[in-house]
Amino acid sequence: xxxxxxxxxxxxxxxxxxxxxxxxxxxxxxxxxxxxxxxxxxxxxxxxxxxxxxxxxxxxxxxxxxxxxxxxxxxxxxxxxxxxxxxxxxxxxxxxxxxxxxxxxxxxxxxxxxxxxxxxxxxxxxxxxxxxxxxxxxxxxxxxxxxxxxxxxxxxxxxxxxxxxxxxxxxxxxxxxxxxxxxxxxxxxxxxxxxxxxxxxxxxxxxxxxxxxxxxxxxxxxxxxxxxxxxxxx
Amino acid sequence: xxxxxxxxxxxxxxxxxxxxxxxxxxxxxxxxxxxxxxxxxxxxxxxxxxxxxxxxxxxxxxxxxxxxxxxxxxxxxxxxxxxxxxxxxxxxxxxxxxxxxxxxxxxxxxxxxxxxxxxxxxxxxxxxxxxxxxxxxxxxxxxxxxxxxxxxxxxxxxxxxxxxxxxxxxxxxxxxxxxxxxxxxxxxxxxxxxxxxxxxxxxxxxxxxxxxxxxxxxxxxxxxxxxxxxxxxxxxxxxxxxxxxxxxxxxxxxxxxxxxxxxxxxxxxxxxxxxxxxxxxxxxxxxxxxxxxxxxxxxxxxxxxxxxxxxxxxxxxxxxxxxxxxxxxxxxxxx
Numbered sequence: 001x002x003x004x005x006x007x008x009x010x011x012x013x014x015x016x017x018x019x020x021x022x023x024x025x026x027x028x029x030x031x032x033x034x035x036x037x038x039x040x041x042x043x044x045x046x047x048x049x050x051x052x053x054x055x056x057x058x059x060x061x062x063x064x065x066x067x068x069x070x071x072x073x074x075x076x077x078x079x080x081x082x083x084x085x086x087x088x089x090x091x092x093x094x095x096x097x098x099x100x101x102x103x104x105x106x107x108x109x110x111x112x113x114x115x116x117x118x119x120x121x122x123x124x125x126x127x128x129x130x131x132x133x134x135x136x137x138x139x140x141x142x143x144x145x146x147x148x149x150x151x152x153x154x155x156x157x158x159x160x161x162x163x164x165x166x167x168x169x170x171x172x173x174x175x176x177x178x179x180x181x182x183x184x185x186x187x188x189x190x191x192x193x194x195x196x197x198x199x200x201x202x203x204x205x206x207x208x209x210x211x212x213x214x215x216x217x218x219x220x221x222x223x224x225x226x227x228x229x230x231x232x233x234x
Numbered sequence: 235x236x237x238x239x240x241x242x243x244x245x246x247x248x249x250x251x252x253x254x255x256x257x258x259x260x261x262x263x264x265x266x267x268x269x270x271x272x273x274x275x276x277x278x279x280x281x282x283x284x285x286x287x288x289x290x291x292x293x294x295x296x297x298x299x300x301x302x303x304x305x306x307x308x309x310x311x312x313x314x315x316x317x318x319x320x321x322x323x324x325x326x327x328x329x330x331x332x333x334x335x336x337x338x339x340x341x342x343x344x345x346x347x348x349x350x351x352x353x354x355x356x357x358x359x360x361x362x363x364x365x366x367x368x369x370x371x372x373x374x375x376x377x378x379x380x381x382x383x384x385x386x387x388x389x390x391x392x393x394x395x396x397x398x399x400x401x402x403x404x405x406x407x408x409x410x411x412x413x414x415x416x417x418x419x420x421x422x423x424x425x426x427x428x429x430x431x432x433x434x435x436x437x438x439x440x441x442x443x444x445x446x447x448x449x450x451x452x453x454x455x456x457x458x459x460x461x462x463x464x465x466x467x468x469x470x471x472x473x474x475x476x477x478x479x480x481x482x483x484x485x486x487x488x489x490x491x492x493x494x495x496x497x498x499x500x501x502x503x504x505x506x507x508x509x510x511x512x513x514x515x516x517x518x519x520x521x522x523x524x525x526x527x528x529x530x531x532x533x534x535x536x537x538x539x540x541x542x543x544x545x546x547x548x549x550x551x552x553x554x555x556x557x558x559x560x561x562x563x564x565x566x567x568x569x
Contacts, residue, residue, distance in 0.1 A: 104439055
């Protein structure tokens with residue numbers, strides 16, 4: 001059984017639907033990457049899963065139940081985590097406090113998870129008392145990911161994790177995402193650096209106009225001449 | 235020496251009293267702004283309401299024949315705080331929450347809070363009448379501590395009343411408790427997180443409805459303390475705190491909206507500025523008369539502004555702050 005399965009999801013912000021039947025299935029071992037042109041509904045798909053906009057049709061199955069239109073404070077304890085693209089850290093709070101907020105829904109001792117996050121991002125441990133707003137873009141992205149991992153999710157969703165980062169940090173963030181996946185967290189992410197991300201994706205989804213256009217493994221999509229021509233810039 | 239004693243009595247002590255009241259009121263305003271993003275205009279009346287709650291409880295105790303060594307208003311304060319917090323939750327549920335659920339703009343909520351102001355003042359007048367009342371319901375005497383300063387060459391004592399001493403202690407305790415709550419507790423940190431970035435707080439799974447309730451509980455109970463202190467210091471009347479809601483707003487804005495420590499600093503800053511501005515400096519500078527040339531003497535009253543214009547001081551500071559540092563002393567939310 002898939003970790004998460006979207007079946008013909010329709011949804012939007014109240015007006016005309018932005019998603020017109022999106023199908024996505026991810027296993028725990030998968031890294032799923034959603035690519036596509038601007039306005040295709042990539043970020044909207046992640047937001048729909050996370051209950052941030054209205055789903056009017058289709059089902060989103062996670063852990064054996066339909067979670068469509070559930071709010072984050074119900075989804076996070078179920079094992080779903082989301083890193084938004086922008087404004088994804090609490091700038092006035094210290095790095096450590098940011099991580100603690102990620103564990104808000106947990107009632108057990110989360111010091112082990114925090115040690116795990118610090119082990120993955122050693123620079124955050126150094127800067128744990130510093131306000132997150134004072135960090136560089138790449139380090140902020142680490143705080144954002146660390147915060148999302150603090151709830152011990154089974155599925156981590158990331159909205160353009162490499163946006164605005166220098167090439168060095170892009171590689172580092174992508175490597176970290178693969179490492180998180182190896183430790184048993186399913187990944188579903190939206191990426192602009194499509195070719196680079198599809199290279200390590202076990203599943204790729206090309207969306208256009210709120211619908212699946214192509215679905216396959218990352219390599220299949222890269223090798224598909226039509227996908228390459230229309231969506232990966234030749 | 236007498237000049238210094240006079241200065242301590244008239245500026246230091248009364249400035250601290252006023253600062254405590256402003257700070258406690260401004261904390262509520264700033265927290266509500268940080269979490270709910272609107273200016274809660276009815277906060278002054280929440281303070282007045284809290285004072286009346288304390289008054290009713292104190293009267294009930296006095297009627298029951300309880301005699302205590304402390305002012306009754308302070309003794310009932312913990313219970314009055316709980317009741318005022320519950321009333322604040324009720325006001326939110328009855329008036330503000332339905333508007334938020336419809337996605338009302340902050341300005342709509344502000345106007346609604348002006349409506350709540352009028353309603354609360356009307357209700358208080360209806361129930362208690364518009365006359366001025368004393369909070370010392372059991373006829374307790376305001377004990378005055380006189381600290382003899384003759385050892386330092388002073389002829390007059392430093393005098394401070396018992397309620398004033400209790401006020402300082404209570405305010406200090408509340409500030410420390412609030413600091414520990416915001417920096418140590420899970421809910422306090424969630425409150426700061428929501429004030430910092432409400433969307434991300436929601437995404438993190440923080441129960442935002444719970445944070446809103448906690449905000450009203452803190453704002454309501456602190457308003458009760460501030461209102462009761464004000465009534466103990468002056469007297470109780472239906473427009474008690476309505477008259478000072480604007481300087482309290484000024485304190486919250488000067489400190490940086492959404493920033494609890496800013497509200498405390500802003501409260502004391504505005505209070506001391508007001509107190510210093512109406513202080514008669516001749517009382518302190520009088521010894522200069524001895525060295526001034528013949529025919530030149532200090533005027534009898536050398537205050538910067540007459541007492542009636544005390545409130546304008548708050549706004550001068552507000553305008554200057556907004557011009558020089560628009561987000562307040564501590565960088566607060568600017569919208």
